[in-house]
Amino acid sequence: xxxxDTSPSHxxxxxxxxxxxxxxxxxxxxxxAISIGKERREALIRAKRLCRDSIFDDDDNEKGLxxxxxxxDEEQSVLNARTAQTVQELKSSLSYQGKDATQKTIEALRxxxxxxxxxxxxxxxxxxxxGAVPLLVQCLSFGSADEQLLEAAWCVTNIAAGxxxxxxxxxxxxxxxxxxxxxxxxxxxxxxxxxxLGNVAGEDMxxxxxxxAQGALLSLTRLMLSNxxxxxxxxxxxxxxxxxxxxxxxANELIRIxxxxxxIVKHLKTADEELVTEVAWxxxxxxxxxxxxxxxxxxxxxxxxLVNRLVGSESLQLLIPVLRSLGNLVAADAYITHSxxxxxxxxxDQVLYGLIxxxxxxxxxLKKEALWVLSNIAAGTLEHKTLIFSSEAVPLxxxxxxxxxxxxxxxxxxxxxxxxxxxxxxxxxKSDIIVTHLVPLVKGGCLPGFVNLVxxxxxxxxxxxxxxxxxxxxxxxxxxxxKLVERExxxxxxxxxxxxxxxxxxNVANALVDKxxxxxxxx
Amino acid sequence: MDSMDSSVASPDLGLAxxxxxxxxxxRRFKPDDPFFASGNLERELLAKHVALDLTEDERFQLQRMExxxxxxxxxxxxxxxRLEYLEEFEDHYNTRHMASCSVCFRVYPTSRLLSIxxxxxxxxxxxxxxxxxxxxxxxxxxxxxxxxxxxKSRQRHLIDKHRFPSNFExxxxxHPSKHQRQKLQRKAYKGGDAKDQESxxxxxxxxxxxxxxxxxxxxxxxxxTGTERxxxxxxxxxxxxxxxxxxxxxxxxxxxNEKAKAETEMEVEERIEDxxxxxxxxxxxxxxxxxxxxxxxxHSRGFAFVPRSVRNQNQISKREQTRKP
Numbered sequence: 001x002x003x004x005d006t007s008p009s010h011x012x013x014x015x016x017x018x019x020x021x022x023x024x025x026x027x028x029x030x031x032x033a034i035s036i037g038k039e040r041r042e043a044l045i046r047a048k049r050l051c052r053d054s055i056f057d058d059d060d061n062e063k064g065l066x067x068x069x070x071x072x073d074e075e076q077s078v079l080n081a082r083t084a085q086t087v088q089e090l091k092s093s094l095s096y097q098g099k100d101a102t103q104k105t106i107e108a109l110r111x112x113x114x115x116x117x118x119x120x121x122x123x124x125x126x127x128x129x130x131g132a133v134p135l136l137v138q139c140l141s142f143g144s145a146d147e148q149l150l151e152a153a154w155c156v157t158n159i160a161a162g163x164x165x166x167x168x169x170x171x172x173x174x175x176x177x178x179x180x181x182x183x184x185x186x187x188x189x190x191x192x193x194x195x196x197l198g199n200v201a202g203e204d205m206x207x208x209x210x211x212x213a214q215g216a217l218l219s220l221t222r223l224m225l226s227n228x229x230x231x232x233x234x235x236x237x238x239x240x241x242x243x244x245x246x247x248x249x250x251a252n253e254l255i256r257i258x259x260x261x262x263x264i265v266k267h268l269k270t271a272d273e274e275l276v277t278e279v280a281w282x283x284x285x286x287x288x289x290x291x292x293x294x295x296x297x298x299x300x301x302x303x304x305x306l307v308n309r310l311v312g313s314e315s316l317q318l319l320i321p322v323l324r325s326l327g328n329l330v331a332a333d334a335y336i337t338h339s340x341x342x343x344x345x346x347x348x349d350q351v352l353y354g355l356i357x358x359x360x361x362x363x364x365x366l367k368k369e370a371l372w373v374l375s376n377i378a379a380g381t382l383e384h385k386t387l388i389f390s391s392e393a394v395p396l397x398x399x400x401x402x403x404x405x406x407x408x409x410x411x412x413x414x415x416x417x418x419x420x421x422x423x424x425x426x427x428x429x430k431s432d433i434i435v436t437h438l439v440p441l442v443k444g445g446c447l448p449g450f451v452n453l454v455x456x457x458x459x460x461x462x463x464x465x466x467x468x469x470x471x472x473x474x475x476x477x478x479x480x481x482x483k484l485v486e487r488e489x490x491x492x493x494x495x496x497x498x499x500x501x502x503x504x505x506x507n508v509a510n511a512l513v514d515k516x517x518x519x520x521x522x523x
Numbered sequence: 524m525d526s527m528d529s530s531v532a533s534p535d536l537g538l539a540x541x542x543x544x545x546x547x548x549x550r551r552f553k554p555d556d557p558f559f560a561s562g563n564l565e566r567e568l569l570a571k572h573v574a575l576d577l578t579e580d581e582r583f584q585l586q587r588m589e590x591x592x593x594x595x596x597x598x599x600x601x602x603x604x605r606l607e608y609l610e611e612f613e614d615h616y617n618t619r620h621m622a623s624c625s626v627c628f629r630v631y632p633t634s635r636l637l638s639i640x641x642x643x644x645x646x647x648x649x650x651x652x653x654x655x656x657x658x659x660x661x662x663x664x665x666x667x668x669x670x671x672x673x674x675k676s677r678q679r680h681l682i683d684k685h686r687f688p689s690n691f692e693x694x695x696x697x698h699p700s701k702h703q704r705q706k707l708q709r710k711a712y713k714g715g716d717a718k719d720q721e722s723x724x725x726x727x728x729x730x731x732x733x734x735x736x737x738x739x740x741x742x743x744x745x746x747x748t749g750t751e752r753x754x755x756x757x758x759x760x761x762x763x764x765x766x767x768x769x770x771x772x773x774x775x776x777x778x779x780n781e782k783a784k785a786e787t788e789m790e791v792e793e794r795i796e797d798x799x800x801x802x803x804x805x806x807x808x809x810x811x812x813x814x815x816x817x818x819x820x821x822h823s824r825g826f827a828f829v830p831r832s833v834r835n836q837n838q839i840s841k842r843e844q845t846r847k848p
Contacts, residue, residue: 041584044567044571044573045564045567047563047567049570050571245554245555246553284554285554288552289554317569320565320566324562330549331549332549364561365561365562365565368561369559369562375550376549376550379548379549407561417547420545421545422547423547430544431544431545431546431547455612455613455616456609457609457612459598463543467543467544470544470545499620499632500598501598501599501600503688504543507688508542508543511542
């Protein structure tokens with residue numbers, strides 16, 4: 001069944017229970033996804049997208065050919081040989097001087113394109129080694145027929161979906177791709193070129209820098225203004241790859257483009273959830289990298305619109321960037337919690353509702369990042385803490401602190417701790433403890449979860465746990481704190497640090513044990 | 524992450540560098556921070572439409588590739604064991620770092636430290652040699668090999684030669700509260716099978732002898748070279764403990780037999796020796812080779828490797844003791 005599968009197979013019992021319904025090509029693709037070899041894994045993780053189908057429906061060229069999902073179904077070596085041959089055909093058609101030269105070229109391109117788009121594992125390397133890149137560059141020259149440009153750009157798109165070496169081999173093609181984004185180009189050509197550029201930008205910072213230097217930013221932004229949703233979507237995705245950094249220069253440049261904020265708001269309001277998703281990712285990177293962008297975005301309509309989508313959507317794909325955008329904005333600028341998410345405003349209740357919805361979801365990412373946002377809101381004013389404390393978030397928080405996967409527990413811990421600690425400091429320079437929050441939370445059973453964190457191998461979590469225990473031991477009324485901590489085996493947990501390699505942890509834990517469980521304890 | 528970096532000077536907690544009291548502040552992450560890794564991965568999977576085709580296992584594989592707790596190591600000093608993922612730590616800790624003293628239930632992270640403890644605290648032979656001026660206190664750092672004449676000078680050696688913090692105490696006082704907890708745990712294990720009585724009949728004889736010569740009994744079992752020694756009795760280590768302010772504790776050794784029932788939580792820590800003297804022989808083997816034992820639930824940490832029969836004997840012996848005139 002999977003004999004022609006060249007990827008190292010981790011396949012196991014899956015083969016036998018695989019459904020035989022549906023066409024074999026789809027099954028094969030599913031099976032490919034199932035047995036994840038290292039190569040496949042990397043391909044899945046990459047910020048690249050293979051273009052398997054035509055970007056527009058009215059593709060007459062495809063009619064008459066019942067291709068189904070996947071046609072090319074061959075041994076890799078056969079595929080490679082075919083690819084090399086196709087490249088040769090392309091080469092000869094380009095040097096052909098006769099009257100059908102263009103048509104021949106287009107046919108050769110199409111054949112190559114099909115090999116690169118209809119195969120399970122596109123023969124990218126074979127194409128490159130066969131010398132495809134210079135030929136494709138030639139095909140992209142100005143004045144070429146639209147169809148030729150389209151097919152060539154499509155080939156480049158899929159070559160750019162490969163690994164680092166393969167993508168870098170496309171350097172000669174970049175300026176042409178950028179040029180064809182222009183407003184004079186056919187919209188299909190422009191979109192396909194945007195896709196290719198998106199893949200190139202998705203590779204690494206070096207290529208992003210090159211593209212930025214070559215002027216890709218402005219052109220892609222202009223394309224994002226398109227009324228065609230698929231074009232706007234592709235352009236937005238490519239843009240998000242271009243500005244994702246870690247160098248913030250592209251993000252900083254983007255926010256300076258005049259119409260950008262309005263465009264973003266407009267797109268965030270559309271019905272097309274996929275477009276909203278891609279544009280939200282642009283906001284994610286703008287808000288993560290550019291402080292200028294943050295101050296502009298928070299004063300625009302972006303926040304209310306994001307909140308709306310947070311509340312209204314059920315799509316995981318959309319919620320991730322929307323949630324994260326809000327998270328970045330809240331984390332970076334106190335303006336949001338102080339001026340927009342004022343307690344009492346409708347939008348604030350909405351945000352809380354939306355975050356709680358994420359907490360209840362089954363998706364780890366949503367839970368974790370929602371907790372992060374919540375923890376940052378809980379770091380706001382006293383009113384914010386009280387708002388969260390009185391909401392249905394608290395039982396969820398305690399539950400997540402106790403039972404969720406590790407990284408979620410940590411975030412829940414931050415949130416709960418922030419709820420108990422005031423924004424003001426006392427004369428001893430320690431933050432005020434909000435006893436009216438602390439006591440119910442402890443009674444609600446949050447201590448075991450914190451003690452558990454103290455036991456973690458992760459130093460940051462252990463620290464969070466220890467510091468919360470300190471709050472309890474210091475701030476719980478009637479000096480009951482230490483006893484409560486002891487009951488949950490807190491002393492054992494802290495004593496572990498006696499032999500911890502981290503000096504700060506040793507000191508902190510020892511100091512706590514000595515102070516609260518010293519010679520006088522229990523006397 | 525700027526949440527809790529600002530340490531506040533706190534003389535009350537005795538920390539020179541200041542204690543990092545909780546400060547409620549916002550946390551911001553860069554876009555390539557590992558915090559966002561799983562969300563980024565999710566984005567790519569969803570976009571490629573393979574998300575639904577993957578099993579939980581495969582997803583987990585992918586996440587591991589992306590997030591890679593690759594640099595996760597056990598944080599216990601001197602261990603350095605590589606941990607595949609965080610959840611593994613607890614098991615690792617329980618198997619490798621719970622060398623527990625059967626006499627006083629102190630827990631050490633390595634069997635070597637445990638055996639050093641046992642020698643120094645529960646072995647009269649050790650104390651005898653110290654009294655005669657032999658350098659018996661080993662340096663705690665493996666491979667150093669230095670031996671010092673007193674606890675204090677060993678302490679100094681650690682601080683001077685190995686840069687240990689000045690507040691490091693190898694012999695940390697067990698907390699009275701700990702004793703209280705252990706009492707409660709022992710109560711929880713009361714009552715066993717009748718047939719178990721037979722298995723420890725032999726021990727009674729030994730126990731009897733021990734009770735009459737509490738300070739000088741030495742086990743007959745083979746003593747392994749250097750690193751492992753067994754002991755029955757706890758010796759009055761208070762005499763050697765530099766920090767003692769509780770001299771009244773010193774005299775309690777024999778009085779403890781009678782006081783066993785009457786004891787309440789006090790500042791005295793080391794009074795368990797005669798209660799468990801009968802079992803220490805059985806369980807010391809476990810105590811000195813912890814890696815071969817899998818320890819149970821941490822709440823009964825000190826008891827995890829003590830067979831129930833022996834524990835029961837412990838209860839009976841206690842009762843017997845109190846009946847003695």
